[in-house]
Amino acid sequence: MSNRFLVATRKGLFTFERTGGGAQPWQITHTDFFGDNVSMVLHDARHGHIHAALDHGHFGVKMHRADEATRTWEELAAPAYPPRPEGLEENDMWGRPLPWSTVRVWALETGGHDAPGTLWCGTIPGGLFKSEDSGATWRIVESLWHHPDRPKWMAGGADLPALHAILVDPRKSATVRVGVSTGGMWQTDDGGQSWRVRGTGLRAEYVPPEHTHHPMFQDIHALAQCPGEPDRLWIQHHNGIFHSEDGGETWREITDVSVSTFGFAVKVHPRDGKTAWFVPAIKDEKRVPADGRFVVTRTRDGGKSFETLSQGLPQQHAYDLVYRHALDIDETGNRLVMGSTTGGVWVSEDGGDTWCEAAGRLPPVYCVRFMAS
Amino acid sequence: MPRVVFAPALQRHVSLPPSVVDGATVRDVLEAALDGNARARRYILDDQSALRKHMLIFVDGARVADRRTLSDPVHPTSEIYVLQSLSGG
Numbered sequence: 001m002s003n004r005f006l007v008a009t010r011k012g013l014f015t016f017e018r019t020g021g022g023a024q025p026w027q028i029t030h031t032d033f034f035g036d037n038v039s040m041v042l043h044d045a046r047h048g049h050i051h052a053a054l055d056h057g058h059f060g061v062k063m064h065r066a067d068e069a070t071r072t073w074e075e076l077a078a079p080a081y082p083p084r085p086e087g088l089e090e091n092d093m094w095g096r097p098l099p100w101s102t103v104r105v106w107a108l109e110t111g112g113h114d115a116p117g118t119l120w121c122g123t124i125p126g127g128l129f130k131s132e133d134s135g136a137t138w139r140i141v142e143s144l145w146h147h148p149d150r151p152k153w154m155a156g157g158a159d160l161p162a163l164h165a166i167l168v169d170p171r172k173s174a175t176v177r178v179g180v181s182t183g184g185m186w187q188t189d190d191g192g193q194s195w196r197v198r199g200t201g202l203r204a205e206y207v208p209p210e211h212t213h214h215p216m217f218q219d220i221h222a223l224a225q226c227p228g229e230p231d232r233l234w235i236q237h238h239n240g241i242f243h244s245e246d247g248g249e250t251w252r253e254i255t256d257v258s259v260s261t262f263g264f265a266v267k268v269h270p271r272d273g274k275t276a277w278f279v280p281a282i283k284d285e286k287r288v289p290a291d292g293r294f295v296v297t298r299t300r301d302g303g304k305s306f307e308t309l310s311q312g313l314p315q316q317h318a319y320d321l322v323y324r325h326a327l328d329i330d331e332t333g334n335r336l337v338m339g340s341t342t343g344g345v346w347v348s349e350d351g352g353d354t355w356c357e358a359a360g361r362l363p364p365v366y367c368v369r370f371m372a373s
Numbered sequence: 374m375p376r377v378v379f380a381p382a383l384q385r386h387v388s389l390p391p392s393v394v395d396g397a398t399v400r401d402v403l404e405a406a407l408d409g410n411a412r413a414r415r416y417i418l419d420d421q422s423a424l425r426k427h428m429l430i431f432v433d434g435a436r437v438a439d440r441r442t443l444s445d446p447v448h449p450t451s452e453i454y455v456l457q458s459l460s461g462g
Contacts, residue, residue, distance in 0.1 A: 101420035
């Protein structure tokens with residue numbers, strides 16, 4: 001059971017700990033990078049490291065790492081794109097030169113217990129990076145960056161293609177799935193030497209009909225894989241919710257969901273792959289909770305039915321949106337935490353049945369992460 | 374020799390005192406001023422060694438035109454200011 005979590009926000013990194021019972025069991029115990037834009041955070045329990053990605057705007061993306069015990073931060077190298085080949089002209093979907101430069105760190109994951117120094121990092125404009133020395137150095141995964149289909153990726157959640165989801169398979173860490181907005185789900189089974197796009201059954205309603213079911217035109221908002229049942233995966237997609245029972249080869253669209261199938265975040269239970277949580281919103285131009293009621297939806301039967309969970313969440317004039325990395329679940333499957341665009345942080349200790357507000361006025365939340373014990 | 378001055382806003386992240394370095398172009402003097410300070414270099418230049426989108430360089434009061442290769446000429450008495458812009462970021 002995790003008694004600590006990290007919250008990365010537009011104005012700093014906050015650490016919460018469960019300090020006791022009562023009405024406010026969760027308290028902020030550390031504030032790091034106060035005032036700075038922290039786009040991503042990762043706790044690497046294998047080494048006791050905390051990694052934070054900062055976006056300094058004018059001065060670019062920076063990576064910092066701390067030992068969790070001392071909280072002494074050190075700036076390390078940030079993922080850097082290789083030199084653009086002389087004469088190469090590559091434009092984004094708006095006709096502007098595509099920057100071969102890290103614009104944002106939007107995914108950061110550990111590489112598995114059999115690869116203790118390995119980290120994976122996803123970025124805008126679409127590059128995937130790998131570190132084998134706990135973030136001291138990074139190199140781009142050239143096999144994906146130079147894949148002939150990569151230049152066809154389009155903007156989705158940002159003006160440029162974004163690789164924002166990384167799943168390292170719990171059975172074999174050489175199998176990695178990544179989600180691209182928009183570029184679909186790509187998978188390697190050889191540690192990143194080769195890649196293929198997967199996604200039979202996914203559906204994109206925002207492209208011409210001939211591309212509707214093309215795996216590469218899918219705008220994946222978030223990916224989740226059940227550690228205990230790794231063939232069960234979930235996608236929160238731009239226009240729906242999809243579930244796979246065969247490791248992501250084929251997907252079934254789930255349409256009969258109360259409130260909405262639109263949202264950004266999805267988390268799956270650590271042992272029961274049929275149980276997953278979503279945070280719905282009105283699709284897709286408005287992107288706020290329906291009727292100002294902030295709720296979570298949960299399925300326990302693989303998407304056949306959903307419950308709407310609202311106890312402890314604001315039910316009037318709530319305009320909180322939970323971004324794709326701002327929902328997390330601990331290793332027990334009982335504790336969940338989420339943070340919103342309007343600075344609310346809520347924790348559930350009973351699988352989402354009830355929620356407790358841990359903070360009400362933080363800066364906009366980009367990422368929450370339980371710290372494994 | 375040309376003198377390079379870095380914006381105060383940079384100093385919160387990296388120490389960059391004014392420096393007097395040799396060079397005939399903005400690239401020359403900037404690389405000389407940042408020599409041995411790879412961390413500071415990444416705050417000013419992007420992955421392709423071009424000037425970051427929201428950074429500006431002035432040479433003797435004139436904004437440099439070539440942001441990619443930094444080929445604008447400098448003179449032995451030039452004052453070069455490396456600043457952050459007021460846009461974006």
